[in-house]
Amino acid sequence: MNTRKTVSQRSDYPQFCDIQTRWQDNDVYQHVNNVTYYAFFDTAVNQHLIANDVLDILNGDLIGLVVESGCRYLSPISFPDQLEVGLKVSKLGNSSVTYALAVFVRGDETPAAEGHFVHVFVDRQTRRPVPMPDDLRAVLGALQAN
Structure with a gap:
C-alpha cells in the first residue's frame, strides 16, 4: 500500500512570492537548512498580507x-537557487487561517518542499x-484552495 501523499503542482497555487537564497542559508551539507524553509513560509504569507494592506505589523490592532x-x-535546494513560494488557503476560520505553501526552484513544476502554516489573529x-475583519477575510478568501 502506498502511504505517500500526493505532491502538489505549481498550478495548485494562486499566489507566489519570489525569494533569493542567500549564502548563509546553506548548511554544512551544502543545502538549505530545514529551519530556513519556515522563514520562506513566513515571508510569503506576511508579504502577501502587507502588500494587500490587510496587516499593519507595526501599528495595527490585529496581529497574526x-x-x-x-x-x-x-x-534539496541550495544557494544560489532562486525560489518561488506558492501560497494558498486550505482552511479559513473565524479568527484563524491555515495556509498551504510550497517552495519551488524558479520554473520547476513540482516543489522542493511543501508545508502548512496556521495564523490565529489576535x-x-x-x-x-x-x-477577522472583512477586508482580511476577502484577501484570504481569494487564496482558498478549490
Missing part, C-alpha cells in the same frame, strides 16, 4: 500569531483571538 507549522522536504493588546 503562528500556532502551528510543518514542512515536508522533497528535494488583538495586539490582549493577545486574545478576534474575528
Whole structure:
C-alpha cells in the first residue's frame, strides 16, 4: 500500500512570492537548512498580507500569531537557487487561517518542499483571538484552495 501523499503542482497555487537564497542559508551539507524553509513560509504569507494592506505589523490592532507549522522536504535546494513560494488557503476560520505553501526552484513544476502554516489573529493588546475583519477575510478568501 502506498502511504505517500500526493505532491502538489505549481498550478495548485494562486499566489507566489519570489525569494533569493542567500549564502548563509546553506548548511554544512551544502543545502538549505530545514529551519530556513519556515522563514520562506513566513515571508510569503506576511508579504502577501502587507502588500494587500490587510496587516499593519507595526501599528495595527490585529496581529497574526503562528500556532502551528510543518514542512515536508522533497528535494534539496541550495544557494544560489532562486525560489518561488506558492501560497494558498486550505482552511479559513473565524479568527484563524491555515495556509498551504510550497517552495519551488524558479520554473520547476513540482516543489522542493511543501508545508502548512496556521495564523490565529489576535488583538495586539490582549493577545486574545478576534474575528477577522472583512477586508482580511476577502484577501484570504481569494487564496482558498478549490
